[in-house]
Amino acid sequence: MWLDEISWNEQGLIPAIAQDAKSGEILMLAWMNQEALTRTAREGRAVYWSRSRNRLWYKGEESGHVQRVSEIRLDCDNDVLLLRVEQIGEIACHTGRRSCFYKRLDGEAWISVDPVIKDPAAIYGKNK
Amino acid sequence: MWLDEISWNEQGLIPAIAQDAKSGEILMLAWMNQEALTRTAREGRAVYWSRSRNRLWYKGEESGHVQRVSEIRLDCDNDVLLLRVEQIGEIACHTGRRSCFYKRLDGEAWISVDPVIKDPAAIYGKNK
Numbered sequence: 516m517w518l519d520e521i522s523w524n525e526q527g528l529i530p531a532i533a534q535d536a537k538s539g540e541i542l543m544l545a546w547m548n549q550e551a552l553t554r555t556a557r558e559g560r561a562v563y564w565s566r567s568r569n570r571l572w573y574k575g576e577e578s579g580h581v582q583r584v585s586e587i588r589l590d591c592d593n594d595v596l597l598l599r600v601e602q603i604g605e606i607a608c609h610t611g612r613r614s615c616f617y618k619r620l621d622g623e624a625w626i627s628v629d630p631v632i633k634d635p636a637a638i639y640g641k642n643k
Numbered sequence: 644m645w646l647d648e649i650s651w652n653e654q655g656l657i658p659a660i661a662q663d664a665k666s667g668e669i670l671m672l673a674w675m676n677q678e679a680l681t682r683t684a685r686e687g688r689a690v691y692w693s694r695s696r697n698r699l700w701y702k703g704e705e706s707g708h709v710q711r712v713s714e715i716r717l718d719c720d721n722d723v724l725l726l727r728v729e730q731i732g733e734i735a736c737h738t739g740r741r742s743c744f745y746k747r748l749d750g751e752a753w754i755s756v757d758p759v760i761k762d763p764a765a766i767y768g769k770n771k
Contacts, residue, residue, distance in 0.1 A: 516751070538667070541669065586748075588744040589744070589746040589753055590671065590672065591736050591738050592743070597669055608719050615719045617716075618716060618719075619716050619717075623644070623645045625645055625717055
């Protein structure tokens with residue numbers, strides 16, 4: 516069974532990298548449990564496990580910024596997933612940016628280098 | 644202090660995604676502790692923390708397949724790193740493949756879809 520080949524961590528989770536299928540941009544990394552991965556594979560949209568809210572997290576459930584999944588990959592150690600996605604609405608990050616990886620190490624400081632595309636207040640109806 | 648802004652996990656680690664700086668390919672994901680990240684930033688080559696060997700792991704120390712790091716990024720939650728790298732020798736995976744993410748979910752099976760570029764026995768001097 517394909518789910519049994521995965522090396523889940525002690526919490527029953529595996530990290531999943533979301534990459535834009537066309538541009539190759541890395542959009543985010545989130546976590547999945549067995550249920551999240553099963554739903555992602557079945558429904559073709561990214562479903563994660565929210566560690567902070569302790570529940571299944573349908574990506575885009577609030578923002579509408581769904582990730583359509585075209586491919587699911589697994590690494591050599593069976594403990595990391597890679598999702599090739601189409602990011603609906605262009606924005607993956609809850610800060611209103613394209614990618615969550617918007618801070619770059621510059622000498623000894625993290626500098627925000629990517630623009631906010633849309634105010635989170637406009638995305639979520641409140642400031643997040 | 645830039646290291647203090649990072650949300651290390653309970654083991655004092657953070658996942659680091661290595662991405663080819665030119666092509667955008669995702670090569671691997673490994674883990675770093677504070678010492679590994681400090682050395683990576685200082686030396687400009689990827690140094691990870693090997694969870695299996697429980698020691699610092701200079702990527703390429705055995706294979707020669709060093710990763711030169713051109714950029715280090717941090718995500719919105721401060722708990723995932725992204726390295727933009729040049730992969731010396733083209734091969735990032737210990738199986739002799741370009742990327743560790745060579746298994747694709749096809750229906751209900753993981754299928755190896757990327758070729759072995761070089762026999763691991765030739766890389767490491769023994770089968771790994």
